[in-house]
Amino acid sequence: MYLSKEKKAEIFAKHGKGAEDTGSAEGQVALFTTRIAHLTGHLKKNRKDFSTQLALQKLVGKRRALLSYLYKKDIERYRAIIKALELRDIIKTIK
Numbered sequence: 001m002y003l004s005k006e007k008k009a010e011i012f013a014k015h016g017k018g019a020e021d022t023g024s025a026e027g028q029v030a031l032f033t034t035r036i037a038h039l040t041g042h043l044k045k046n047r048k049d050f051s052t053q054l055a056l057q058k059l060v061g062k063r064r065a066l067l068s069y070l071y072k073k074d075i076e077r078y079r080a081i082i083k084a085l086e087l088r089d090i091i092k093t094i095k
Contacts, residue, residue: 002038015084025066026081032063033085067091 011034013019016027039056043049070078071091082089 025070029066032059
């Protein structure tokens with residue numbers, strides 16, 4: 001598997017509240033971003049892999065929902081994770 005336990009713990013430690021806190025929204029967004037980058041690279045090589053394409057679309061939707069939740073609950077946490085992961089501010093473009 002491309003994402004080992006150590007790599008996941010590192011992601012959660014860096015972006016979440018700790019290595020064991022796998023449920024925080026920031027940690028989940030960071031994990032989804034890593035997985036999205038991996039699947040995007042896979043799809044660049046394998047253009048006709050439609051099951052991976054569907055999985056990628058679902059992950060993007062989950063990440064967007066979590067970002068929307070953070071935007072509504074705590075705008076500062078939202079801005080911090082957007083800046084840390086270098087993501088576009090997609091919530092502003094919706095409204």
